[in-house]
Amino acid sequence: MLAIKAEGIYKTYRSGWRGQRKKDALKGVSLQIEKGEIFGILGPNGAGKTTLLSILCTLLFPDSGRVSILGIDSARNGHQVRQRVNVSSGNANFLWSLTIKENLHFYGMLYGLIGKEREKKVEALIDLFDLNNHRDIPFDELSTGMKQRLSLAKSMINDPEILFLDEPTVGLDPDISIRIREKILALHKEKGMTVLLTTHNMKEAEHLCDRVAFLKAGEILTCGTAEALKRMIRIGDRVTIEYRGIIQEGELLRADGVINFTVSGNRCEIIVDEGEKRLGPIIAMLSQGGAQIERVSLGQTDLEDVFVEFAKSPDRI
């Protein structure tokens, strides 16, 4: 069963006198997300990720197109949709002078939680997100990591069937980002909720998402599992060579199977179609050209490479 179905979503922001300045944020985006799936929307800044997420969670209305959330038409029955979804954003903002506990109680009340039921829920979320030692601290005195945990806790207050995460780990230290990701995975596993997240962190998307969509300039370039996308784009493997001396860059570019390469200091990264097949001839060629090879490693490409390829050449697919 589909959790989210979006068809032909267009959105243009207007500004200036009588809306004369226009910026197309989404140009006919369509996507379908299954129940229980973790779906990632990837894209550079300004690609339209937050706009798309905001439309799907009813914070923003599209100019045209249809959005169905859990089988409900969100344009007609936004109120019903809001009871069953929730949102957490990176750069979390909540009422400054309310403590963690008060903020959770406030949002609990907005979702209609009453008395002991709300008390129990708030306590459970404080425990779940390790907020106990900071429960009575006002929001504006919390660290960025704590604010982010509060944001996630708040987004779970109504046990949403769909959780929208907008850049959930942006600006966080790596160790806290890892903990947040683990938390998201654990929650997804435990509750079976559908998760839609936007990110420009490829590692995060690869780690969390069942499927991803690449969004660029308001259009979805492609959509699929990370593995399928890597196969689709066929950008091959990554050969990393550390060397002394010089590299004949012109020859390297003309070598069989070389798709691209970058040289930085005494390190050269080469993208080749088939790593194992091309490694020997490339090393031989570089050695003959005057380079003393010190270390060689062969690795697979990751989602980041796929993203870079899509970002620079959308016609590849």
Add this chain to the structure above:
Amino acid sequence: MNLQKALIQVWAFMVKNWIIAKRNIFTIFEILFWPVVGFFSVGLLTSFLELDPNKTGFILVGIISMSVIQVCQMDVSYVLLYDLWAKSLKHTFIAPVQPLQLIFGSWLIGVIRSFFVFLLLSVFSGLAFGFDFWRPGIGPLILFLLGLFLTAASVGMSVCILLLLFGYMADLAAWSLSSLMALVCGIYYPVSILPFPLPQIAQAIPLTYFLAYFRSFYGFDEGFKNVLGWGFGLAGLYVVIEVFLFKAVLHRARRTGMLLKLSE
């Protein structure tokens, strides 16, 4: 169950305004400093001008009414302003709340705070200027205060509507709308002395009628027929219209992206 849910949502906005207000030093200024300073400034001016007791009463009714409306309407405005300043507006509107619950909850806390202001100033008016605010009796006083509270709800909702339409630059309205209304409604003078077309505009504002009603107990001519009917009729009409307008501008804010913009 739905009624219970709606009531708890109303309660949420009351609690929110209450917690923020009690932790904010400026709240003390809002409910103690400014009303008291304004009251004594005007009261002492009436002493200096050696006005007769009726005219002193006329002016004190005006200044107290103004303070009550200002404090009450601020709470209604705060329901969006706090979220606006904290950039947390989207979290409120991603929740399944209706504008009516949001307004009603914040208005109730405004009623409590402004009633406290009224009590304080009515005691001061007796002690400092010998003016008995309670002379008309409890019934007329309740009707008068109810009129002021409804007027305040209407002003506060106007501020909220402007905020959703124009964003941050409209927060000035929270402090200026009620002052503008005071000018037209005859806080310190009868509306009959205003130049054209201000008396006609004053007739469209409920406060004009509530002031005329209460001042009539101190010997002043009401100036209009059926002042309470007009006052409550207009106040009720404006509240209903503004609830629909609030819904409409909220819809517009979701369409234009203002809701997101105010959360960034």
